[in-house]
Amino acid sequence: xxxxxxxxxxxxxxxxxxxxxxxxxxxxxxxxxxxxxxxxxxxxxxxxxxxxxxxxxxxxxxxxxxxxxxxxxxxxxxxxxxxxxxxxxxxxxxxxxxxxxxxxxxxxxxxxxxxxxxxxxxxxxxxxxxxxxxxxxxxxxxxxxxxxxxxxxxxxxxxxxxxxxxxxxxxxxx
Numbered sequence: 239x240x241x242x243x244x245x246x247x248x249x250x251x252x253x254x255x256x257x258x259x260x261x262x263x264x265x266x267x268x269x270x271x272x273x274x275x276x277x278x279x280x281x282x283x284x285x286x287x288x289x290x291x292x293x294x295x296x297x298x299x300x301x302x303x304x305x306x307x308x309x310x311x312x313x314x315x316x317x318x319x320x321x322x323x324x325x326x327x328x329x330x331x332x333x334x335x336x337x338x339x340x341x342x343x344x345x346x347x348x349x350x351x352x353x354x355x356x357x358x359x360x361x362x363x364x365x366x367x368x369x370x371x372x373x374x375x376x377x378x379x380x381x382x383x384x385x386x387x388x389x390x391x392x393x394x395x396x397x398x399x400x401x402x403x404x405x406x407x408x409x410x411x412x
Contacts, residue, residue, distance in 0.1 A: 245311045246270035270311040272320030272366060279304035279324055286331040294332055301328045315350070315357060316366035322346035323370075339374050343367070361410065365403045372402020 242251045248268055259265045276283075282300025285293045301324050308317045326342035347367060350357050357363045376398030380386045 242268045246314060247312070269316075270308075270314050271316045272323075272370065274311075275304055275308060275317050275320035275324070278307045283324070283327070286328055298328050298332060301325060315360055315363040318350060319343075319346055319363070319366050319370070322349050340371075343370055343374065361406070364406060368403045368406060369399040372398040375402075 239251065239255065242248045246269055248256060251268075256265070259268070279300060282297045282304060285297030285300060288294060288297070304324055305321050308314075308321045311317055323339075323342050323346045326337065326345050327339075330337040330342070350363070373395050376394045377386075377391075380390050380394055
């Protein structure tokens with residue numbers, strides 16, 4: 239169970255446990271997403287935000303470890319999207335040319351489509367990008383309303399992701 243939760247590898251998980259998690263609505267816990275990559279790379283991102291160049295280079299090394307985690311998990315599309323977004327963020331920080339998260343997400347989308355054009359029709363990839371796009375839009379709305387604080391972020395992020403993916407996910411999954 240721990241292997242399935244941490245890596246998304248469900249091969250060794252008992253069929254009964256998989257079924258129980260599915261019926262409980264918890265099967266998604268065994269899918270590695272951009273959120274998991276964010277957790278793994280949080281120290282690297284913190285280092286990339288430092289002023290000292292040596293800390294930024296250490297952060298870049300951490301991004302390499304994040305890619306190793308993505309590979310360990312079998313290259314799920316949402317994790318690859320997060321990896322490319324982290325790489326774009328790292329490059330912008332190292333070059334001291336900050337880019338918006340929306341631009342970095344767009345570059346990640348183009349790179350992923352150049353790597354494998356079939357991803358454009360993959361539902362998981364579509365939901366991953368829709369969720370991130372919606373979250374970024376939700377954050378922009380909070381900023382415009384002057385409501386950018388932890389309480390509103392805890393509310394806005396999951397709501398934005400749910401509504402942003404809902405129009406695609408609800409008809410597909412009920």
